[in-house]
Amino acid sequence: MRRLLSNESKNRRKLQLLSAIMIITGYLILYAVFQITSNSEKRNISQEADEVMEFLQSSCQKYDDYQLGNQVENLQNLQLKAENLCRYLNDIVLSSNDQLAQFEEDQSLTGIWILDADLNTEYYADRDQMERSNLLEQILSEDNAANVQQYPQKSYAERIVLDDSSYDYVIIAREDRDGVIICYEDVTADDEDMSEFSLNSLLSGDSFRNNAIIVITDGKQVLCSNAKEQVGRMMEKCPAVDIEDGEASDSDHGMFQMTSNGDNWYGKHDIYREYYLYVFYKDSDVFSDRQLVVVMTLALYIFGCLSLTILAQYIRRTKMKRKEKEYHLINVIASIYSANLALYPEENIWKPIVMSKRLEKVISHITQADRMLDTFNRERVAPAYQEAFGEFLKLKDLEERLGDRRFIGYTFEDVEGLWYQALLIPQKFEQDDHKQIVMLVIRDVSEQKRKEMTYQEDLRVTAEEAERANAVKTDFLKRMSHDMRTPINGIRGLANVGKNHIHDVDKIEECLDEIMRSSDMLVDLVNNVLNMSKLESGGIQLTEEAFDLQEMLDDVKRFVNVQAERKQISLQINSAEVEHYHLIGSPLHIRQIFQNIIENAVKFNMDSGSVNVVCREFVSDENTVELEMVCADTGIGMSEEFQKHVFEAFTQEDTSARTTYSGIGLGLAITKKLVNCMNGEVSFESERGIGTVFTVKLPVQIDRAYYQLSEKKDPLQVMKGLQILLVEDNELNMEITEYMLTEQGAVVTEAWNGKEAADIYESCESGTFDVILMDIMMPVMNGLEAARCIRASEKEDAQSIPIIALSANAFDDDIAQSLAAGMNMHLAKPLEFQKVIEAIAALVVQ
Structure with a gap:
């Protein structure tokens, strides 16, 4: 308990230490990320500010060049006007200021002074009727006018600013007498237009990253800025004055840092010609990504710490589960194996790990391993397996017997009749004493x-x-x-x-x-x-055909009677208790049932014996009857053992007697399966040496069509004058069938294949033929295809004309194919012509 508490205390201290390390490491990582991100963003802003300064200097240069060009152009125009005035004075005699005013108005001048040799005003004209003596004093305060008067070939032009107004003036020498002419224009409005153009267009259409604020001043007021509220402000009211006054502190990467209206700003400034250039960035724009990077770093660090914690917990739980599995494995081994013994071959000792009480009584008192194994083999192993099991337990050649295998095994029977499997499993050397261990495990x-x-x-x-x-x-x-x-x-x-x-x-x-x-x-x-x-394959298919029961019984009797006469056996078939002889069913299979049973009764009878067959009819309803055939013989009978197998295929009780009775043992097997297919019953009673009685019950339908036909016409009468289309490819079959039909008064048209039959039918009018007899296997077109073509015809009797199949293929699936092709009936070859005539008569009358 004390050790457990000590381990828990150590684990708690380890957890506290690990938490402290994680917190300190996290703080250092966040601080480093904060500083790195800040420096990186400052460096980026500094580079961007440099680019903005270059852009502003380029823009100011373009503006100055544009302004200088306009000024030179204006002064040149003004000089041309002055020269025109000089020539004008040569042409006229100037006598009043009005004449001068007219010229001034024509030349769109602001004003004109004409001075004499002493530079006194001789004539004066001003567009605004203003005396601009201060302007004249400013012009004459310099020696430019005197210099031009002294050297007439010279002229002088300049722009001056006076009382917030800008003037362009030109001085040229008079040609009519000594003196000078001064022409001037008030270009204040033009300067304002030009200033408006420069201030509005300098930064127009340009956007600066990170919301940079641009300020351009002339040292007195703000000339241009993308912050509209700063434009026109005097410098003492602009934040940029703090930079000039030295109130802004220097920052990294050549930038300044200042505070204005509670906001921190970073930026750069420069002087270009007479312009002062400033670019400002709000600290939130400078460090726009710093907060996100720090948060993401914190999230990743927390995620990493959680992952490590989860991994550590998973490893700890895995170790715990592995220990639990080892513990359960020991329990499972104890439950699976009846014995688990550790053998030490070098010391010839052993230790029990798992051992049943029964085994414990036998070997627990023995300390030597070889004696213990010998006692176990002698006391617990069945004698038949003791020698082989003893060889299996030899440990000296175990390594040779193992080869590449990890263990070897042997299955034996113990003295109580139980079976056990023994395994010898070598283990690795122990790390302490380097002794080999072999595990002997035994399980039931x-x-x-x-x-x-x-x-x-x-x-x-x-x-x-x-x-x-x-x-x-x-x-x-x-x-x-x-x-x-x-x-x-x-x-x-x-x-x-x-x-x-x-x-x-x-x-x-x-x-x-x-x-x-x-x-x-x-x-x-x-x-x-x-x-x-x-x-056997389930492919038998029953048919629904009309048949005569009496004829069927007579045929069977004729067929079997040959054998009966040879053995002098009396064969009697009595059908007096049958009322309806004309029935509908599967005559081929019903005949086979009757014939198999009666033939067996004759075949396995005594010489001079007897076979008595009785057919009865039990009426189920007006359309269905149940036929019962009872066949009793005085034959050899069957043993009780053979009666269990009588309906199995290829079985005969005495195979040596087959040369006497013939047959292959299929008759009763076929009979049983056919009766079952017809939902009938077959049973028998037999006694060895006395005889056998078979009873068959079959449900069949009454042939109501026959009885209706018999009331009307005899089949032979129906045949007279019938138009029959006979389709047959065999010449002999064609000749025989045609002869039999014409003998009964029918008119036969021949067709030698299915295509010829279909063509003949199509070429004749409806009703030409009363019935079609169709062979199946024919060249060009078989009978099935021909029947489909006839049924598909658009003639009136295409669906009603009777078609009877005549084919040597007599299996149930062949009959089904004929009916599916549109034929009304299927008759098997060799033909029984009485059945053919009855079938034709029945279909024609219907």
């Missing part, structure tokens, strides 16, 4: 190790799944190779049989039927694979 990493092991396990499972997926893919390719080759081999074999019995019509027909069935199997296989890919 059980949670991290658990996550790592979990991650590794997940990685292993993922690798196994990837390997399994790769195996599934390989198996899929093998299955595809087998299942595609089987129908292809059948087709090729039947083709050879047909060649050998080319004249046997019955045999040829049998072979063609078998070829159709094999090709159907191949098409179904390809469609299954491609549809599964579509379903």
